[in-house]
């Protein structure tokens with residue numbers, strides 16, 4: 663799979679998402695993080711918009727299920743991305759074809775759901791996650807960039823917890839159990855946020871998907 667093809671798919675999805683979801687009236691646009699929303703920013707830069715409130719927010723995803731539940735946080739920015747999503751009236755996902763699961767989360771994204779934790783609680787949370795049925799749960803390491811764990815923008819750590827493939831009707835339930843654990847700040851499950859997804863396909867077409875979600879604002 664060529665990098666060029668993947669980048670083309672990301673750009674296609676991002677441009678289509680902006681073209682169909684941003685109007686010319688005065689509005690603040692929310693943008694998450696990742697390599698796909700870079701193209702959202704590029705397209706937004708071509709439009710003329712003044713800012714009043716977050717009407718629509720755009721973000722990438724690590725995996726998208728058929729209900730538009732998401733796994734996010736591959737780049738450890740899940741808390742701030744969820745903050746933006748929760749402040750938006752409309753949340754739109756942009757992604758290339760590798761992110762669209764045939765059905766369930768955990769199909770392609772095998773690294774586990776990212777969970778932001780308070781640093782002094784991570785050992786406890788790791789144990790809690792195994793009790794909740796995780797196949798694996800590991801503290802994310804910063805890798806070559808620096809010695810030690812990844813530290814988020816909020817000064818916290820990230821645990822990646824693999825629960826296998828998660829049935830569509832179980833994502834919310836699992837998310838609620840995770841968020842109740844003492845030490846957990848936020849999870850990378852985005853349930854009932856995305857109402858639209860734009861997927862750039864390998865053949866240059868775009869798949870757009872819509873679901874209804876409860877109103878946030």
Ligand SMILES: O=C(CO)[C@H](O)[C@H](O)COP(=O)(O)O
Nearest residue numbers: 696697698722735736737739
């Ligand atoms: O959740 C994220 C960062 O925490 C990103 O949105 C997600 O990892 C997708 O990134 P990309 O568009 O680069 O594939």
